[in-house]
Amino acid sequence: MTTRTLVLTSSILGGHSQALAEHFSTLAEARDGLAVTHRDLIAEELPHLGLAELGSWQVAPEERSAEQRELAARSDEQIAELREHDVLVLAVPMYNLGIPSQLKAWFDRILRAGETFRYTEQGPQGLVEGKRAVLLLARGGQYAGTPLDSQLPHLKTMLGLIGITEVETIFAEGLSTRQQESALEEAKHAIEGLVERL
Structure with a gap:
């Protein structure tokens, strides 16, 4: 049985988070039973969500105009791709204590x-079942476990x-300090162990 993995990168600098994603992909692609799909959210940048696109979702597919079909397809295609995979890997740099806008x-x-x-009377209920996620988080400073880690x-x-x-997190922190080399090596070692468990 093949485990299908979707790897998303979102670094405008093509920096450390990209390197972590590439390390993961290289190891995963070399293993039998793992299939990897890459999506670069910088190279394939989605525009910010606007009212017209949001409105297109509220119209039945058979009633959409040509423009509404094109707008709704942005979401439909991303959701379909997510559903086709078993594991979602997000390689994420920290920008201004948050995630990239892309x-x-x-x-x-x-x-x-x-x-x-x-929405239910008990609160929101997720409809994407049987998936797990891996977060590869690259930060210039040390934020994990502190109030500054809003990401x-x-x-x-x-x-x-x-x-x-089911979310597993691998941190590479202190990348703007002298700890950069050791932090990256530690994160890559953790990725190696993760790939062995997939």
């Missing part, structure tokens, strides 16, 4: 009421909204 634009297409989650809770909450609650 990655947020992807999430804005994925977090879609009626498609990937629904990790945001990512886990968005994933949890659609039903992805």
